[in-house]
Amino acid sequence: MLPALPFHTRxxxxxxxxxxxxxxxxxxxxxxxxxxxQRQRDAVFVSYASTLFGEALAxxxxxxxxxxxxxxxxxxxxxxxxxxxxxxFVDGDRQQRGVGSELLAVxxxxxxxxxxxxxxxxxxxxxxxxxxxxGFQPCAGPERLTTAGVHVPVVRMRKDLRR
Numbered sequence: 169m170l171p172a173l174p175f176h177t178r179x180x181x182x183x184x185x186x187x188x189x190x191x192x193x194x195x196x197x198x199x200x201x202x203x204x205x206q207r208q209r210d211a212v213f214v215s216y217a218s219t220l221f222g223e224a225l226a227x228x229x230x231x232x233x234x235x236x237x238x239x240x241x242x243x244x245x246x247x248x249x250x251x252x253x254x255x256x257f258v259d260g261d262r263q264q265r266g267v268g269s270e271l272l273a274v275x276x277x278x279x280x281x282x283x284x285x286x287x288x289x290x291x292x293x294x295x296x297x298x299x300x301x302x303g304f305q306p307c308a309g310p311e312r313l314t315t316a317g318v319h320v321p322v323v324r325m326r327k328d329l330r331r
Contacts, residue, residue: 198260
């Protein structure tokens with residue numbers, strides 16, 4: 169693995185949501201290409217595109233990773249009221265460089281501060297090894313999401329943050 173690039177995290181600003189959506193599109197196209205067909209990748213993107221603006225205003229935390237030139241290179245969103253990791257995306261050319269692991273550590277720390285004792289989510293098939301390395305375990309739940317009429321297989325996972 170290449171070393172992570174220098175970066176820092178901060179909340180996403182409302183005016184940056186378009187930039188975050190473009191990042192999500194690139195991350196899905198790059199990271200999911202071997203696990204999901206084009207219709208499934210499009211459906212996953214549409215699910216985020218159709219809700220991200222409203223969720224950015226909700227009590228969810230949306231975190232940006234800013235690269236050395238001020239560009240957003242990764243983003244995550246979690247819902248502390250449900251201990252749910254809603255999203256974690258790293259731009260295609262930054263994947264496999266430690267950025268996702270660093271961002272996940274930030275999310276976990278913030279979740280603990282908000283009173284969460286665990287994090288759970290519906291993880292894409294391509295991301296399951298990443299989450300397993302980070303200590304997440306498969307758990308019960310639907311094994312697919314239906315988005316825009318398209319079935320997308322997922323693995324429900326959970327991590328106990330108290331360890």
